[in-house]
Amino acid sequence: MSVAFTKEDSAEAASETLLPDRPIPEGPNLVTAAGLAALERQLQEAQLAYDAAMTIEDVSERRRQAANPFRDIRYFAERVRTAQVAPPPENTDIVTFGSMVTFERDDGRVQTYRIVGEDEADPRAGSISFSSPIARALIGKGVGEAAPVGAGEVEIVAIG
Structure with a gap:
């Protein structure tokens, strides 16, 4: 088998394991303080899963196991970066964010x-x-x- 076929197969396999980004909702990224903590925790969990996947010796299996955590890292990093923590509602007269x-x-x-x-x-x-x-x-x-x-x-x- 020529090296060209090996590289082509490798590139094809890599593109199959690079998942598309999770959709980011439009508009402001309002969160509660607990919501921001949850996003940060999910980002950390995704990073840990990705790090664990990167220790797998078999390249194909490593790519397969790393695909979801890598996509989640991209998503949660963006959500943490754009998070706008809204303060708790000041009163109960009207419905607001956090009510x-x-x-x-x-x-x-x-x-x-x-x-x-x-x-x-x-x-x-x-x-x-x-x-x-x-x-x-x-x-x-x-x-x-x-x-x-x-x-x-x-x-x-x-x-x-």
Whole structure:
């Protein structure tokens, strides 16, 4: 086999293991203090995983194992670099970034979410992104006010 084929195969394998960047949400990268700490922790974990992958002797396996951590390093480094820590809400008069808001839907369901940054949002754990449609509808409103959500609306019953 000629050296040209080896180099071509090697370049092809390398391009297959260089994953595309994770999409960066548009707009400001607002985070809570806890959100910034989580981003920094995720960056450190990705770096540790990448460092561990780089100790693998088999080149193909090393590339394969390093691909995800390398992509995550690029993503989390950018998110940490652009993070804008928002102070906790000063009052509970209106819904703002960082507020814990409870609302009632048209069908009677009552839900409570904390409005947080893109990377720290986890609806199953009770947090939603400030850029989500429901958070955008709630921000700036007070207790007793209605906000349009989808085909219906929700009424804010508590802000914490």
